[in-house]
Every structure is written in C-alpha cells, then in structure tokens.
C-alpha cells in the first residue's frame with residue numbers, strides 16, 4: 001500500500017518524551033519537506049535519537065501531534081515503519097554470509113516483493129555488484145557502511161534515518177557516502193541524519209540543534225549562524241596558550257577555542273569584547289574579525305544551554 005500524498009514528509013507539533021521524571025525531548029515542532037536532508041546535532045544525550053525514533057513510529061510520544069509521510073504519529077505507527085529505512089549506529093549483519101545473502105535475508109524480513117530483483121538493484125545502485133559474492137566479514141569499514149545503506153534501502157523506503165552513519169569511516173568513503181545520500185534525496189527520498197561532524201552538518205539542506213531535549217536552533221547553515229549573532233575574532237601569533245588563559249573569564253569573552261594554529265575568540269557583546277582584546281594588546285599577535293563558523297556557533301549554543309537548562 002502506498003502512502004497518501006503529503007507535501008511534507010514530517011509535520012509535528014509539541015513532540016515530547018519523558019523517561020521517568022526526565023524530559024528527554026521537550027515540546028519540539030518540526031517540518032521537513034520531502035527530498036530534504038535534515039541534520040540533527042547536539043551534545044551526547046541531548047535527545048536526537050529519541051526524537052527521531054518518535055518521528056519514525058518506533059517510539060510513542062508522551063505529548064504532541066503530527067504526521068510522518070502523511071501517517072499519524074500516534075495511531076498509524078505500523079504504516080510509518082513500513083516506509084522507513086533505519087541505518088543504526090551499529091549495523092548488524094552476518095559475517096559468514098556474502099553481501100548478496102545478507103541483502104537477501106533482509107529482503108525476506110521485509111517481505112520485499114520480487115526479492116531477487118530487489119537485491120540485484122540494490123547491489124548495483126550502491127556499486128556492490130562486483131563484490132556480491134564476498135563475505136561481509138571481509139569487507140573494509142567503508143564497504144560495510146555501503147552494505148548497511150543497501151540493507152536499509154532494500155524495501156524502497158520513503159524516509160531514511162541515519163544515526164551517526166559515518167563514525168569511523170575514512171574521508172574518501174565518507175564523501176562517496178554523501179554523494180550517494182544527495183543522489184537519493186534528489187530522487188525524492190527524505191533523509192534524517194544525526195551527526196557530530198561539522199562537515200556533515202554543512203552537507204545537510206537544513207539542521208536542528210538540540211540540547212537537553214530543547215530545540216535551540218534550526219534552519220540552513222546560514223540561518224543558524226546568522227541567528228546566533230555571535231561575534232568572532234581569530235588571533236594568530238606566539239604564546240596562544242597563555243593568551244587563551246588570559247582571555248578566559250574577562251568581560252565579553254564567552255569562548256576561546258583553538259582552531260589549528262589560531263584561536264577563535266567569541267562573544268555577543270561587541271563593546272566588551274573589543275575592550276578586553278584592546279586591554280591585552282601585544283604587537284606580536286594578529287587579530288582579525290571573522291565570520292563565526294558552525295562549530296563556533298554550536299559551542300556557544302552548548303555553553304548557553306548548560307547555563308539555561310542544567
């Protein structure tokens with residue numbers, strides 16, 4: 001049965017989850033368009049996985065309403081699940097089965113019609129056809145990840161859920177993986193992805209940043225950076241460790257973060273920030289006002305969330 005047409009893949013309001021007395025996801029509203037790649041970022045334990053699991057019909061919210069792929073979040077969970085592919089952090093497969101056998105097994109579990117053709121399509125689509133007789137246990141990390149992606153797509157889902165999909169995968173394999181994800185999205189698949197990597201965040205169409213169960217920022221990378229209104233300076237020169245120690249705790253200085261051979265110094269109060277930088281003037285240091293990056297913004301959001309919610 002195909003899903004009823006819905007312009008939005010996800011359209012939810014006030015989604016909340018509590019475990020015991022702890023509110024792990026706190027009244028989150030979210031809309032995701034079909035074919036969009038939506039990234040979820042935030043510190044460990046901020047509620048990303050729990051929120052996504054509710055969106056995909058794997059967990060029932062304690063409060064909130066809405067739809068996923070046009071199906072009701074509370075009453076039509078089995079329909080949602082049928083159209084969702086889930087690539088978990090720890091993909092399990094049978095090491096002593098070949099790639100083809102692993103995919104065939106998963107296709108059986110999903111009761112995929114015309115299984116042999118579906119497996120062949122999946123092998124070809126992900127460039128695995130030449131390796132189809134190789135034992136899964138002998139694959140390198142990047143190829144195992146491809147197998148995991150193939151497995152999560154075998155039943156032609158409309159929504160793909162990726163939970164930290166590229167942890168431990170080398171940069172070339174990561175790039176290829178992302179090319180594939182963008183191609184799938186261009187073909188209409190909606191992708192929700194949790195990640196801790198900034199380069200992956202920048203590859204998403206839109207982002208949400210969660211901390212302590214609260215949605216603190218959302219939008220495109222440019223939206224999220226602009227909304228933070230973070231003023232950032234970079235400084236290069238000798239003795240940056242000493243400079244960092246001298247800066248921390250001074251008026252206007254909210255964060256001092258080493259970036260390679262530079263320090264990034266940020267805050268929200270331009271006047272106080274300027275005054276402190278001027279007071280620590282050293283001709284050996286080269287200061288430059290820069291545009292805050294996503295990482296600067298996320299560190300700032302995390303620090304502020306600790307003050308607000310802990």
Ligand SMILES: Nc1ncnc2c1ncn2[C@@H]1O[C@H](COP(=O)(O)OP(=O)(O)OP(=O)(O)O)[C@@H](O)[C@H]1O
Nearest residue numbers: 019020024042043044045046047048049050051194
């Ligand atoms: N079934 C459960 N029972 C009780 N507490 C849970 C359960 N599942 C998750 N939690 C708690 O909910 C909080 C949010 O967990 P969640 O896995 O959603 O965070 P996350 O942002 O995905 O973290 P990470 O980046 O580490 O994957 C954590 O404190 C976690 O311990």
